[in-house]
Every structure is written in C-alpha cells, then in structure tokens.
Amino acid sequence: MIDLLNLTLPEMESWLAGLGEPRFRASQVFQWLWQKGAADFAAMTNLSKALRGKLAETAAMARPGVADTRVSADGTVKFLLRLADGALVETVLIPEEDHLTQCLSSQVGCPMACAFCSTGAGGFTRNMTAGEMAAQILAARQYLKDAGRDPKDLRNLVFMGMGEPLLNLDELLRSLAIITHDLGLGFSTRRVTVSTCGLPGPMRRLGASGLASLAVSLHAPTQELRAELMPKAAAAASLDELMAALRDYPLTPRQRITIEYVLLAGVNDSAEYARQLVRLLSGVKCKVNLIAYNATPDLPFAAPAPAAVLAFEKILWDKGMTAVLRKSKGNDIAAACGQLRAAHLDQTTDNQRE
Numbered sequence: 001m002i003d004l005l006n007l008t009l010p011e012m013e014s015w016l017a018g019l020g021e022p023r024f025r026a027s028q029v030f031q032w033l034w035q036k037g038a039a040d041f042a043a044m045t046n047l048s049k050a051l052r053g054k055l056a057e058t059a060a061m062a063r064p065g066v067a068d069t070r071v072s073a074d075g076t077v078k079f080l081l082r083l084a085d086g087a088l089v090e091t092v093l094i095p096e097e098d099h100l101t102q103c104l105s106s107q108v109g110c111p112m113a114c115a116f117c118s119t120g121a122g123g124f125t126r127n128m129t130a131g132e133m134a135a136q137i138l139a140a141r142q143y144l145k146d147a148g149r150d151p152k153d154l155r156n157l158v159f160m161g162m163g164e165p166l167l168n169l170d171e172l173l174r175s176l177a178i179i180t181h182d183l184g185l186g187f188s189t190r191r192v193t194v195s196t197c198g199l200p201g202p203m204r205r206l207g208a209s210g211l212a213s214l215a216v217s218l219h220a221p222t223q224e225l226r227a228e229l230m231p232k233a234a235a236a237a238s239l240d241e242l243m244a245a246l247r248d249y250p251l252t253p254r255q256r257i258t259i260e261y262v263l264l265a266g267v268n269d270s271a272e273y274a275r276q277l278v279r280l281l282s283g284v285k286c287k288v289n290l291i292a293y294n295a296t297p298d299l300p301f302a303a304p305a306p307a308a309v310l311a312f313e314k315i316l317w318d319k320g321m322t323a324v325l326r327k328s329k330g331n332d333i334a335a336a337c338g339q340l341r342a343a344h345l346d347q348t349t350d351n352q353r354e
Contacts, residue, residue, distance in 0.1 A: 003062045003084075004033060004055075006131030008177045009184070019054060027183055033061065034184040037138055063135055064089075069143070081139055083108070083132055087125060089162055091136040093143070093154070100144075101156040104136050106172055107163025112197055114219075114230045116264060116293065116301050119162045128163070130174035137185055157187060160195040160215070160260075166202035176211035189213075195260065197233035200245035207250045214249060215258035215289075216242070220268055221276035229268070239280065246284045256322075257286040263309055264293050265302040274315035287322040294328045303328075 007015060013026040028046055032038040039061065041052045064081035067088060071077050075095035080088055092103040110117070111124035141151035157179065159165045165172045172194065178184045179192060194206060195215040206214065217233075220226035227234040237245070246257055259281065263269040277288070290313055293303045304312075309325065316323035 002059050003129075003131055004029065004059050005061055005063065005135050006129050008130070008174055009181060019058070021051065025051070029055070030181075031183045034134070034138075034178065034181075035186065037141060039063065062131065064132065064139055066139060066143075077140075077143065079136075079139060079143070081136065083128070089128065089132075089136075091140065091161055093140055096156075099155040100153050101158060102137060102140050102154055103161045104133060104157060104159050105161035105163055106133055106159055106165040106168050110163045111167065112164050112230065112232045114197070114217075114233070116219075116229060116262065116296075116299060118296050118299065121299065127168040127171060130171045130178060133159075133171065133175040134178045134185065137179070156191045156193075158193045158195060158215070159212075160193075164197055164199075165194050166196045166199045166206065169202045169205060173205070173209055173211065176209070180211055193258065195258075197230060198237055198242045198245075199233075200237050200241055203245055203249065210250075213255065213258070215260055216246065217260045217262075218277075219260070219262050219264075221273050221280045225268060225273075229264075243280065243284060246286070251285055255285075257284065259284075259286050259288045260291065261288055262291045262293050263304045263312060265304040265308070267301065269304045269308045269312055271311060271315060274312045275319075278316060278319040278321055281321065287324065288316055289324050289326050290316075291326045292328055 002015065004012065009026060009030050012030055013023050016026045016029070017023070025047070029044065032044045036043075038044055041047075041055045044052055044055075047055075062084040064083050066079055067082040068080035069077065077093040079091050079093075081091060082088055087108040089105040089108055091105060094101045094103060105128065107127050108125035109123050110119045113120040137154070137157070140154055144151045144153060159172070176192065176194075179187050180189050189211050190213065192212040193215050194212045195217060196203060198216050198218070203214065206212065217230070218226075220229050223234060223239045226239060249257060251257070261268075261277065281288070290309065292309050293301055295301070295303050313323050313325055
C-alpha cells in the first residue's frame, strides 16, 4: 500500500494516472493532504465517492503518532514522534517574538557522532523518508490548532534536529519540494534552512536546487579541534575544502550562509579561537550564530560562562563580522537534540528488564 504523504506532486500525478485518473486529481489530493491537513479520505469532499473508496483501498496517509509532548516554561514545545515502523524522532516548536520556528529531523538517530551531541551518542538507525520529514509539520500544525493557536504562526523551518540532512539528500530534496510547493505546505524557500556538518559535494546539490538556505555547523576554527569535536565531519572534508565550498556557494544578493558555533566551556570559547574564527571565515558571505552549550547528562561538556560568551561575541563584532547570540531554550524539557528520545528509549529498556 502506497503512502501518499511520501509522494511529490509529479509522483502523485503519475500514480493516479496509473489508476486512470486525470492530472488535476493529483493537485486536489495533494492539497487535501498538505494544505488542508486531511487525516482520512472521507474528508476529501471534492473527490467522487468512487475515487475516495479507491484511495482507501490502495493508499495510506502514514502520519506520525505523538509519543510524548513536553512544554517548557519559555513556550518551547518538544514532540517525540512515532513513525509507522515504531521508530522515534524529535521535532521542536521554538517561540520567536511574533512567530514560531520548527526544528525538523531528517534521520532516525545520526551517524556523525559529534562529541557534544546526544543524538550522535545514540547512534544511527535509518534515514527518514520525504513524507516523514514533511509530516513533522503536520503534527506541529495540529498541535497549534488543538491549542487554539493559528497554525500560520509557524513561519520558519530549520532542518537542525536529529540527523545529518545531506546524508539523506535525495529524500531531503523531495521533502523540500513538498514543503515549498504552493499546493503543499506552502513555505517560502527563504523561510527554510538546512543545517549540515559540512559536506561539500551534497552542499553543491542543495545550492543548485534553490529550495532552502544553508547553515553549517562549524564549532571549531581549526582542523585539529574540529577533529576532536566532530571527527566524522572533519574526516569528510578539511576546513580548507569546506571554506572553499562556502565561498563558491550560490547565494542571492541579500542571502548569507549561517555559521553555527556552539560554545563549550574551556574547549572552544577562548578569545584566540574567536580571532581564528574571524580569519577562517574571511571571504565567506556569512553570519555567525553563537549558541551557549545546553549541558547534557552523560556528556563531558559544560556551558560557558556568560562573560566568555560576551567576550567571544565582541571579538567577532569588532572584526566586522555579524554575530548573533542565540539563547538556549527548553532547558527544563530536555530540548537539546536527542535528549527526549534517549530518555524514552532508556525508560523502555528499563521496563523490558523488569
């Protein structure tokens, strides 16, 4: 049985043509699935009863189930979603001044094994499908609707959750086609960002697609330190190779690459590392997001002192670099990537032992 949520519009046109249906039927079904959020075929009232019956017999809409929901005092909402095969992934709604941003996952677990990341510590299970990635947004919109909020308050999307998106590039691009289509979820490509550890080859394909903005998780200004913190990313591409790819990345006149830098106390937060970061990013059209580490149990890192964070930020500004300090949110609900899933899996294991 085919999962209609895992079809782009052209793919749906081809599938319905195989059932003898005209092309425009695909647009109707696609719109019901994504724009209108239909959860069953009976709700698709502009389709004939015969077609609705045919769809019910031959297709499914594999929406994720909500295994857990945590709401922070600061308004952050974290969902643990259960996919059709029972796999668990996380997605987070992050409150901004006048809108919400959703952090999306692209893989079940992550193979990159970054030293400071709970997801990486949990290992890798499988890639998510395009439909599974996009359906995280349906879950968030349904939550907002049930809470009496306007789902349109969700305006920005960031693929910064579980997984390395560019290791699942084919499905990511199909998901972006659903997310940004006018009959799909309808997000502007300017409001969608894909975050990567820095894989130059897949980055070129993403840039050529024009479907999203780029963010790069850097976290170290030297190859040696990056190899300690992000061993697989450092092995995949040297910093010289990565910077060359960033300088060549296609950007619109007003567009910039976002460089993400998590500050770890006593590890990468010194003034010298700030100066090295400025030199490294010379010639790259970018802004830097500084993120104070959200301390995680079982990982040997601590949050930096506020004074160290401000000193690091000031050096970047003094050298003419745009830097933004991102406040950590959801600390009271295990909102750091991978924490809620890890806690749920640990509890499940404990229950099985009993």
